[in-house]
Amino acid sequence: MSKFNVRKVAVLGAGVMGAQIAAHLVNVKVPVVLFDLPAKEGPKNGIVTKAIDGLKKLKPSPIGNADDLGFIQAANYEEHLDLLKDCDLVIEAIAERMDWKLDLYTKIAPHVAPHAIVASNTSGLSITKLAEALPESIKPRFCGIHFFNPPRYMYLVELIPTPTTQPQVLDQLETFVTSGLGKGVVRAKDTPNFVANRVGIAGMLSTIQEAQNFGLSYDIVDDLTGKKLGRASSGTFRTADVVGLDTMAHVVKTLQDNLKDDPFYPSYATPPAVAKLLDAKALGQKTGAGFYKKVGKDILRFDLAKGDYVPAGGKAEAIVDRILKKPAAERLKLLREASHPQAQFLWAILRNSFHYVAVHLAEIADSAREVDQAMRWGFGTKQGPFELWQEAGWQQVATWVKEDIDAGKALSKAPLPDWVFDGRTGVHTPEGSWSAAQKKYIPRSSLPVYQRQLFPEALLGEGAKAPITAGTEEFKNDELRAWTLDGEVLIASITSKMHLIGPGVIDGLLKAVELAEAKYKGLVIWSPDEPFSAGANLEAMLPTFMKSGAKGIAPEIKKLQDALLRVRYAGVPTIAAVRGMALGGGCEIAVACAKRVAHMESYVGLVEVGVGLLPGGGGLTYIARRGAEKAKAANNTDYLSFVKDGFQAAAMATVGTSALESRKLGYLLDDDVIVANKDELLYVAIAQAKAMTDSGWRAPLKSLIPVAGRSGIATIKAQLVAMRDGGFIGPHDYHIAGLIADVVCGGEVDAGSLVTEEYLMTLERKHFCALLEHPKTQERVMGFLQTGKPVRN
Structure with missing residues (x-):
């Protein structure tokens, strides 16, 4: 594989993601040309210079050393497209509008260097559809790239090829993103919302629905679905507030618009509480109110029935807390058999996650490894869903999930795939992780960049030698x-x-x-x-x-x-x-x-x-x-x-x-x-x-x-x-x-x-x-x- 030397990067779009991607690039000493539309008043680079100034105010800071912001060059599409010829990588990060992206590609195509890789940062739009606007000469060098927000701190980056993307191009970009930007790369198939958001947002919708089914308030759910469950400390609803309910709604709409034949389609409906908050422009942390609102020193939570905020602070019951400290097999058995609604809720959301990833594995990912890594790196879980399933006893858990599906307790009537019951003990083995599409175990990537990782983050079942x-x-x-x-x-x-x-x-x-x-x-x-x-x-x-x-x-x-x-x-x-x-x-x-x-x-x-x-x-x-x-x-x-x-x-x-x-x-x-x-x-x-x-x-x-x-x-x-x-x-x-x-x-x-x-x-x-x-x-x-x-x- 020839070396891909990234000397300068163009980032198209100085919005929240584009500006922060630019900041992370200069963190690793890669100079950036940051583009946006020409300002209607004042200096034509005004939109970009304002965005660069805004980077200094963000918390947590997207820039390691504020002096390095000087390595971001402001540019606009009207005057500076010729600067693209000196860029080895072009990352498009404008708003999630297919028509806007396609129009921009038509403008930049004549100016892109003949060797440059072009990548669209999108959270779920079809990469193949986007590629159609590009000339034939650029299509082999085009792919999707999905940074998670905030780009400096979130480890996951998804790379999505089109049918015309050259494998060597994807290898080169993966090498740069892994070693140069310090990220964990997951290759995703070109399906709506790719891997992490597909599984993660479906899981959030499931959690909201089951919380309503079991009559649990947001604060109790967040305590149950945070560190106690081996997930991010912000739980479910606080995470939604941090991400932004408008952003969440956009990802949900992608599921609604593109997956009408999905057996889980009914579960993609916008939850009533989310709809109510969106109508009230309560978009989460960025607007000061969402599922939660801070008033003085008090934290309040939204109550859908009352249509207003009430005091928060609810916690998990001690008995459920004790169950969650048990080994995986005992933990899931106790949750499933318990009569306490909090325990039943937890079993329900775990069952739904196992069911969902098994049914969709062949469609969304090359193997179970990509799913578990995406959930670890993109949603802060200690284990991916397949790992937990495997640790708790694959066949026993599969039987429980099947019984719930047959009893009508699951989100969908779709049966578990046949491979689940072929006598296996899991999907991760020393020889590789299971590919439902290819019906075989696929080993980890052999790209040379991974030889630099002497002890890469291992998944349960891989049999990796512990560094200690x-x-x-x-x-x-x-x-x-x-x-x-x-x-x-x-x-x-x-x-x-x-x-x-x-x-x-x-x-x-x-x-x-x-x-x-x-x-x-x-x-x-x-x-x-x-x-x-x-x-x-x-x-x-x-x-x-x-x-x-x-x-x-x-x-x-x-x-x-x-x-x-x-x-x-x-x-x-x-x-x-x-x-x-x-x-x-x-x-x-x-x-x-x-x-x-x-x-x-x-x-x-x-x-x-x-x-x-x-x-x-x-x-x-x-x-x-x-x-x-x-x-x-x-x-x-x-x-x-x-x-x-x-x-x-x-x-x-x-x-x-x-x-x-x-x-x-x-x-x-x-x-x-x-x-x-x-x-x-x-x-x-x-x-x-x-x-x-x-x-x-x-x-x-x-x-x-x-x-x-x-x-x-x-x-x-x-x-x-x-x-x-x-x-x-x-x-x-x-x-x-x-x-x-x-x-x-x-x-x-x-x-x-x-x-x-x-x-x-x-x-x-x-x-x-x-x-x-x-x-x-x-x-x-x-x-x-x-x-x-x-x-x-």
């Missing part, structure tokens, strides 16, 4: 496992809860460094799940503190500092492969390494202030060192100006909400690697370790650090006094910030004095232990351990 037991193990303790995949690079995986740093992590890292120096090309610190590390295990410190006070904690803090210095000066490259949160001590492990390879959606920061402490594992020493390094590079001796940003980030517990933002904060460096796809993190980190060793990498030499000294401390404290007296920070935060300033400026020494890392770490340790004795800090620590939330005092 994979490879050749060198050693493990209660908190860390050291192992290798290739015999060349050692991997250290933290296994404690939330990957908290306790004595086992410290001892394991020391042993891993020693082993890596003796036998391997490098050491990668990586865990197969999130977070990278949520910091030090404060709870594990309590017994020592209760027995010996801060004096007992000081030696443990020194052990951590010494271990991270050992990581920093190891004789082989040490790579932190960061995914998810790297907070407090997790951040300190990362910055101690020779290099960081970070997933795009990583959250990095020193957050100890939140529990009344300051970073004690070398984080402040790192800020002082980096300040000195930047000052030297700038040939400037005003050391304070180079540490003040780092001081502020630590004193305010600022966390980078993406790898890009973490780089701006200084926790990632310019030569650190940011990886778009979470499943490629380990592959890239191992490659970096090998490349560094093969390039002759050597550990840094220890050197003295020039610091800002007492004059720098005095300047910072003067600013802190103004903040305290102005009511911006409290007395205890003022006290902690003063201690942080003392460390990053090097203590009571003259400006420009040279100090060692060990000296700065001694200051860290001294202030950390002193804060442990402070009553306000003790309140914060105990409050955090009890609630998991910072205490403001």
